Amino acid sequence: MSVKWGLIGASTIARQFMINAIRAQEGGEITVVMSSNPERAKVYAGENGIPLAVSSVDDLLNADIDAAYISTTNELHLEQALAAIKAGKHVLCEKPLALTSADARKMVAAAKAAGIVLGTNHHLRNAGAHRAMRDAIASGRIGKPIAARVFHAVYLPETLQGWRITKPEAGGGVVLDITVHDADTLRFVLGDDPVEVSAFAQAAGMAGSGLEDGAMCIWRFKSGLIAQSHEGFTTRYADTGFEVHGSEGSLIGRTVMTQKPIGSVTLRTAKGDEDLSFDREDLYVRSLRQFHAAIRGEGHPSATGEDGVWSLTSAEAALQSAGSGKAVKIDPKLGSMK
Structure with a gap:
């Protein structure tokens, strides 16, 4: 066809x-x-x-x-x-x-x-690394998931800066650019939905026009799990990663918040460290x-489109929290859209 x-x-x-x-x-x-x-x-x-x-x-x-x-x-x-x-x-x-x-x-x-x-x-949900983490969690290899950490602060190359750091009316800023991805990847890997977020945003010197070029968010999920995420355009030397910590073990993903099928995932339990194998298929393919x-x-x-609604609603809540200085609930009505 x-x-x-x-x-x-x-x-x-x-x-x-x-x-x-x-x-x-x-x-x-x-x-x-x-x-x-x-x-x-x-x-x-x-x-x-x-x-x-x-x-x-x-x-x-x-x-x-x-x-x-x-x-x-x-x-x-x-x-x-x-x-x-x-x-x-x-x-x-x-x-x-x-x-x-x-x-x-x-x-x-x-x-x-x-x-x-x-x-x-x-x-990112097409990455072999994140799918391996999702499978490990779903099969109980870390016990009950308790907490997660996402490191997705990068340096935005000059070729991509443009409207992302100058045009609020075009939907610029790091939250609509990167936090949406982190919210989606957390939902996918954890098999869980966020219900509340508390966020801080910053302008660290790249973005203008009142836009943010860095953000840190604390998320609470339906299961009770809490997560933190760091998004940025200005951290030139940072690495990316995704960790999930459970009652019986931890998953440590390194260099996995990227468009390329790279990075590693380590499962750490009482038995020691085990590097998980996963496919390296192109994410977009x-x-x-x-x-x-x-x-x-x-x-x-x-x-899906519904997944896109979830991630945007989560990012909206993060922006609202950063502006108000208060934790913001994430619309539970979305649950019926899953």
């Missing part, structure tokens, strides 16, 4: 990861790319072997496509996704799905009503394989 894709946004992430991931699928091809800048669209299409370049969403949706991948700036996601859904195209959208969880819920409802597959491109399967009616995207 062939799946013809249109790219809404001539983006860095599409060039670095998604174009290859789509073409790695049997029957996966990219027929058109759209950028609001016609010259950029034309150059991008030429550089990446895409047959057609257009400068409007309508032109892209009128082309020969089955699915749209959206990687424009965050404030454009809602309108573009709703247009694609209305046109009967399946949608894989970058996170956050929208600027607000209310808008993200509109996308989920529209896709459901239209019988369209909607996925959120949360890449796995994401696309599951998305294509969902189009065929086989299962769901690795991260």
